[in-house]
Amino acid sequence: MGVMLNDTYVQLAFGSLIMLVSYVLLRRVKYLKLKEPPLVPYKYPIIGHTNDFYKDNKNFIKKCHAEYGEIFSLFVFGKVITFVGKELSCEILKNHKDFSFIEASRENFPFENFLNRPNEFTDTFPKMVQINLSGQIKLYTERVQRQLIKSIDEMIGNGKVLEPPLKFFQFIIAKPIAATMVGEELSDDKELVNSFANVTTDFIPFLSISPVLNFIHPYLHQQVMIIVFKYLNNPFKMHRELIKKKITPVIEKRLREMKESGDNYVSPIDILQRYTELLHKDYTVDIDVVTDYMIISIFASVHTTSNFLTFCLHELVNNPQFLKEILEEQEQLYKSNEKSYYSTEQIARMEKLDSFIKETLRVNVNNVALQHKTLSSYFTFSNGYQVPKGRLVNICSGEIHSDKELQGQYADEFNAFRYLKKNSPATRADKVS
Ligand code: HEM
Known part of the structure; x- marks a missing residue:
């Protein structure tokens, strides 16, 4: 009897809590009256787009983009998440006061x-x-x-x-x-x-x-x-x-x-x-x-670097046509060096290797990435759409990295020398004017 009573109390308390949270959230949205990006319709309540999103992410995002345009929202694992394409992604990366990468990471990995x-x-x-x-x-x-x-x-x-x-x-x-x-x-x-x-x-x-x-x-x-x-x-x-x-x-x-x-x-x-x-x-x-x-330093540096080097090896093995030129560039540097170690200036002269590394980063990006959390009470994108505080916003990196307008006609191919003799800084978008 005691157990049943306790269960009933727990259920009641839990139900009230959900109702209270929903009420507060609904009131907030109503109060703010934001012009939100289109929420892609879904069939099943609660589940929302979760299945489609994880089953075939690339094609699902592509389809949503084609139907709803540059910015849209999905309902995934109980959260409304907004997705942006190439036109608006810089607005997320450049507005540090409005969007935070670290805050979003905390949500998934506290x-x-x-x-x-x-x-x-x-x-x-x-x-x-x-x-x-x-x-x-x-x-x-x-x-x-x-x-x-x-x-x-x-x-x-x-x-x-x-x-x-x-x-x-x-x-x-x-x-x-x-x-x-x-x-x-x-x-x-x-x-x-x-x-x-x-x-x-x-x-x-x-x-x-x-x-x-x-x-x-x-x-x-x-x-x-x-x-x-x-x-x-x-x-x-x-x-x-x-x-x-x-x-x-x-x-x-x-x-x-x-x-x-x-x-x-x-x-x-x-x-x-x-x-x-x-x-x-x-x-x-x-x-x-x-x-x-x-520990934080190790988490930021070791897995990112080794994971990326594994991608490099993979691309090198799959694209052996570039190996000879990349090696020649290194042999030249090796022959001309009189000291035991190379300076940063000498390392920077390996332009073919640099381009190969950037191309490897380009083709191995996650289809949606760089999740940021909205910090300000709301944010208005340059196309007029608005997102509320707390909204997670993802960048459609896969589409941006394979966009023909940005990457050229052969965006689907691996071209190790795509960035050779091109001004292509590899820093964050906010550092590039
Ligand atoms: C190939 C290796 C690496 C990759 C692919 C990588 C990738 C990234 C990405 C995508 C971000 C988020 C950028 C943003 O906020 O827009 C980031 C942030 C960061 N990374 Fe790396 N990273 C790598 C290596 C390292 C290393 C070696 C360190 C050194 C400890 C490091 C330290 C950081 C720090 C401190 C931030 C936060 C930057 C900020 O908020 O201003 N990363 N990294």
Whole structure:
């Protein structure tokens, strides 16, 4: 009887909560009276477009685009999501105050919650990378080459098979990334490099839970992920502990030396040092906080790079006609170089390789990508359509990358030299005027 009563109360409370949320949302939409993009009609309530969206994404998006134009909305996993094409995508990428990539990522992958940190925790990270990594790339060029050679020597040669390719690239790239993030000395530590290589790919499948609870409310799916993460023993925790154990003596030694040497201290060049200097108070620092920043750095850099290098290998194997010219360009550089390592200027001279890399990025993009969340109370696109605060907006990247007007007549083909001698910056759209 007690159990039944409790169940009834829970059902009642739950029902009231849903009604309250719906009421508030409906009132908001009514109050704002926005001119929203067309919502593509769907057959089944609750399910909406979820099936079509996941079954054959490319053709479904193409069909919606043909019927509803540049901007439209779909109802997927309980959320209305807006999709934009080539005319409006720049308005999302250029308006940082109105749209946020990080906020949208948080919705699907609440990383700060996993780390038990406030939402603003990751906010300093993009600036840190911009100033101390992209802004000072020359300081890292030589060490990255030195560490790459070491890991290539370890992994390639004597009949070793590069299989599976993604795992192989994770190991190749983990050493130079570790050298950049925590310094060259630590990048020789095999256990640490192993954690750098694997923490992301060991962790993501652990949390690959279908978001069916989003049909009720997105909050529920997020909470399930957080509970699974916190209360089950997962590989992430093991990697984090190892990373913390390895960086602790290095941080402590550096802080001691900083204190002893005062103004004469010669600051090591790596991201670990930058965070230590930023966060320490009277030469003591919360090592858990520094560890979590290192984890964020690994998540941003290792899987993205190794995944992309795997695409490069795939394209090279599938398009062998370009191999000779790409190799010749590298051989020329090799013959003309008198030093052991190449400068950033010399690396930039490999224009054919640069074009090949951009073409690989072009053809391997996800069909819909770069999801952003609307931050302002509403946003009005230049064609008059409006989206409310909180709306997730996706870019139809697949269509943009294969658009004949933008990419030329042979947009469907892989042309490694498509970008040769062309002004084609690979920075974010907001950096390109
Ligand atoms: C091939 C490798 C990589 C790919 C394909 C990639 C892709 C991306 C994409 C698509 C974004 C979102 C951009 C936007 O907001 O419009 C992004 C953001 C970011 N990436 Fe990467 N990334 C790669 C490597 C790296 C590396 C090595 C780092 C270094 C730690 C890094 C750090 C960041 C940071 C800090 C942001 C946030 C930028 C901001 O909000 O201003 N990424 N990346």
